[in-house]
Amino acid sequence: MSSIEEFYSLEKDKEYYRDLLEELGKVNEKLNAFNNINEGLSSGFPFSAKDNLCVKGVESTASSKMLSGYVPPYNATVVERMLRNKFGFIGKTNMDEFGFGSFGLNSQKIAKNPFDEHYVAGGSSSGAAIATAILKYHVAIAESTGGSIATPAAFCGVVGFTPTYGTISRHGLIDYSNSLDKIGIMARSAKDIRPVFDAVKGPDGYDSTAVNAKLNSNNTKHIFVVDQLIELVDKRIRAYFEALLDKLSSMGYSIEHAKIESTEAAVASYYIIAMAEASTNLARYTGFKYGLKNDNFGESYNEFFTEARKYFGDEAKRRIILGTFVRSASVKEKYYYKALKVREVLSHSMHEILEKGFILLPVMPVLTPKIEDAKKLSPLETYKMDALTIPPNLCGLPHISFPYAYDNGMPLGAQLITSKFNDYALIDFVEEWEEEFKYVFKYNIGAVQ
Ligand code: GLN
Numbered sequence: 001m002s003s004i005e006e007f008y009s010l011e012k013d014k015e016y017y018r019d020l021l022e023e024l025g026k027v028n029e030k031l032n033a034f035n036n037i038n039e040g041l042s043s044g045f046p047f048s049a050k051d052n053l054c055v056k057g058v059e060s061t062a063s064s065k066m067l068s069g070y071v072p073p074y075n076a077t078v079v080e081r082m083l084r085n086k087f088g089f090i091g092k093t094n095m096d097e098f099g100f101g102s103f104g105l106n107s108q109k110i111a112k113n114p115f116d117e118h119y120v121a122g123g124s125s126s127g128a129a130i131a132t133a134i135l136k137y138h139v140a141i142a143e144s145t146g147g148s149i150a151t152p153a154a155f156c157g158v159v160g161f162t163p164t165y166g167t168i169s170r171h172g173l174i175d176y177s178n179s180l181d182k183i184g185i186m187a188r189s190a191k192d193i194r195p196v197f198d199a200v201k202g203p204d205g206y207d208s209t210a211v212n213a214k215l216n217s218n219n220t221k222h223i224f225v226v227d228q229l230i231e232l233v234d235k236r237i238r239a240y241f242e243a244l245l246d247k248l249s250s251m252g253y254s255i256e257h258a259k260i261e262s263t264e265a266a267v268a269s270y271y272i273i274a275m276a277e278a279s280t281n282l283a284r285y286t287g288f289k290y291g292l293k294n295d296n297f298g299e300s301y302n303e304f305f306t307e308a309r310k311y312f313g314d315e316a317k318r319r320i321i322l323g324t325f326v327r328s329a330s331v332k333e334k335y336y337y338k339a340l341k342v343r344e345v346l347s348h349s350m351h352e353i354l355e356k357g358f359i360l361l362p363v364m365p366v367l368t369p370k371i372e373d374a375k376k377l378s379p380l381e382t383y384k385m386d387a388l389t390i391p392p393n394l395c396g397l398p399h400i401s402f403p404y405a406y407d408n409g410m411p412l413g414a415q416l417i418t419s420k421f422n423d424y425a426l427i428d429f430v431e432e433w434e435e436e437f438k439y440v441f442k443y444n445i446g447a448v449q
Helices: 003-010 014-031 077-084 126-134 150-155 190-200 235-250 263-284 301-309 314-326 333-354 371-375 379-384 390-394 423-437
Strands: 034-037 045-050 087-093 139-144 159-162 182-187 222-226 254-258 358-362 399-407 410-417
Touching: 003 045, 003 190, 014 034, 014 087, 014 126, 034 126, 045 077, 045 126, 077 087, 077 139, 077 190, 087 126, 087 139, 126 139, 126 150, 126 182, 139 190, 150 159, 150 399, 150 410, 159 190, 159 423, 182 190, 190 399, 190 423, 222 235, 235 254, 235 358, 235 399, 235 410, 263 314, 263 333, 263 379, 263 390, 314 333, 333 358, 333 390, 390 410, 399 423, 410 423
Parallel strands: 045 087, 045 139, 222 254, 222 358
Antiparallel strands: 034 087, 139 182, 159 182, 159 399, 358 410, 399 410
């Protein structure tokens, strides 16, 4: 039984929601999972929305100072569909500003890991993962551009589902990189992901990239492991991952090896494309139609915009500069066009493998870092942490991250990748895994039940 069915069989009353919100408020002060909580929630299975999804009448900032005070007059399609299916909106979750980050550090409030507050929660959908970990009855609507669902889900021990690009409408999403952004779902179990995906998928007439494809569940017993990528991973993770492969072979899966072309260029290709698109998306925050404004803004063009753009965080500024550079006329052949070519080679190569079976990888090359250690990483070192999550994301492929081991009490995640539109096979696989692993969610803060 999914926890959604269980929840509705329990007939929760108004008192339940009151206690839930009170307890959640306390826990949130410690962990910074939510940017705002819906104090008026009084019915429905609770769902949260990442702060880059528009919710009518609720401040939606993508964790950026630039958007503080922005209250959208409409719901994102995904939010609208959740509400129509009687889910109850519980709040907007914390994230790295505009989705720029892997550790939840590029926000106005640092997101903390619910298993141990000294550790990062992962990013950019950090709050979505924390909320999923701390709330027994809840699903999170999150978003991934280059790994923002898989990474925090892995660090917080929950299931993170990133569907095929275009299966969920992006209408009402505060864009990061339009050719890469995918709305997805986090839950404690794959059983809860299925009904939510059923409720929110499909085109809406607003997002021209949202497709009406037939979604399959073509299961396969072949799993391919990509050694070039495994080599990038910390030795301790490799040992856990080997044990996972042994377990899967005892479940009847054949473990095979495959090579993906151009993986060494994937991180560079991703960041060039993502930053190029981000720099154009951020151009709308000028203090005119979008973005903060104050009375000190000068009258002249340069003075005005210099002042307006100060509201961006450091990482956003870095991406505007790099993104504008890589698509400028004099170097676009060298960087931007080359990045697009790498993306094509990578897609083709992964497609060939995925025709024969799944690809399975660890999510991150390192064990969950402490917040103080993650802060010391340079931007480039941080970008390289995405080496394993970028290949499926860059190619718009569906993938699911699921917990499979604990190291010193901290969860570890693996990601399963399949071919486009075979999304349900991933959900089936993780459901099977949950049965085998006897996966019991280990985080329990008591009253937020
Ligand atoms: N870490 C990646 C980035 O900063 C991915 C973020 C995301 O998927 N939104 O771009």
